[in-house]
Amino acid sequence: MTDDRTHRPNQNRPFSDEETSGLYRAIHERRDVRSQFLPDPIPPDVLARLLDAAHHAPSVGFMQPWDFLVIDSKSVRSAVLSIFEEENRKAAENYEGERNAQYKSLKLQGILESPINLCITCDRSRGGSHVLGRNSIVETDLFSTCLAVQNFWLAARAEGIGVGWVSILDQEKLAKTLKLPEHVYPLAYLCLGFVSEFLEQPELQKKGWRSRLPLADLVRGSTWGESLTEPALEAEIRKG
Numbered sequence: 001m002t003d004d005r006t007h008r009p010n011q012n013r014p015f016s017d018e019e020t021s022g023l024y025r026a027i028h029e030r031r032d033v034r035s036q037f038l039p040d041p042i043p044p045d046v047l048a049r050l051l052d053a054a055h056h057a058p059s060v061g062f063m064q065p066w067d068f069l070v071i072d073s074k075s076v077r078s079a080v081l082s083i084f085e086e087e088n089r090k091a092a093e094n095y096e097g098e099r100n101a102q103y104k105s106l107k108l109q110g111i112l113e114s115p116i117n118l119c120i121t122c123d124r125s126r127g128g129s130h131v132l133g134r135n136s137i138v139e140t141d142l143f144s145t146c147l148a149v150q151n152f153w154l155a156a157r158a159e160g161i162g163v164g165w166v167s168i169l170d171q172e173k174l175a176k177t178l179k180l181p182e183h184v185y186p187l188a189y190l191c192l193g194f195v196s197e198f199l200e201q202p203e204l205q206k207k208g209w210r211s212r213l214p215l216a217d218l219v220r221g222s223t224w225g226e227s228l229t230e231p232a233l234e235a236e237i238r239k240g
């Protein structure tokens with residue numbers, strides 16, 4: 001696989017309308033999936049494209065700290081599911097009464113229903129002790145790996161593949177189950193597969209757990225307490 005995989009001539013021209021709307025469509029219609037997985041296998045060429053998309057994420061100092069564990073082993077997945085169940089029991093203790101019942105009714109993983117799981121890890125030692133740009137903020141390797149996850153997630157949506165991120169996991173137990181070296185952190189545990197449907201809105205919103213905040217409440221001016229100085233931008237943001 002080469003860097004030229006998605007090369008197009010005239011790379012500096014803006015995207016066509018169709019390309020632009022395809023990108024925004026992937027962004028808006030990406031979902032976290034855990035209830036709608038189909039068992040159909042993901043064709044190898046498709047999975048390779050998604051991994052290649054992840055590998056083209058930005059990274060601090062071009063560190064590329066990620067590795068990808070393609071987990072098809074049933075026994076490994078069952079072990080991860082056990083870790084989830086234990087952690088999820090603990091997580092449920094954070095809620096009382098009706099909220100507790102609502103929490104317990106949520107489906108928060110698709111570890112066995114999805115045909116494949118993927119762990120995207122972060123090798124915290126890659127690139128040696130001095131990575132350009134990582135001198136002050138050591139966590140930039142983790143941030144970079146999150147961007148690889150997002151690339152993967154968006155490309156998957158475009159390919160019609162659902163992705164669900166499972167983070168209700170004890171990271172130490174997960175690392176042990178996956179036999180990761182000491183310096184490798186299991187950043188994202190993902191379930192992947194074709195889906196019966198992509199929900200129109202986040203599952204948590206659909207189930208009344210939490211809704212999307214208005215963007216206008218989140219955009220601020222130059223400092224935290226200031227408003228935007230550009231009224232036209234303010235108006236555009238309020239339009240929604």
Ligand SMILES: Cc1cc2c(cc1C)N(C[C@H](O)[C@H](O)[C@H](O)COP(=O)(O)O)c1[nH]c(=O)[nH]c(=O)c1N2
Pocket residue numbers: 030031032033034107108109165166167168201202203204205
């Ligand atoms: C870092 C991180 C970790 C998790 C998630 C996401 C992210 C970014 N999400 C998915 C999350 O609930 C979902 O993204 C939001 O509800 C918004 O929905 P959409 O992703 O827009 O469909 C998630 N979902 C779930 O069912 N179990 C989980 O353990 C997690 N963990």
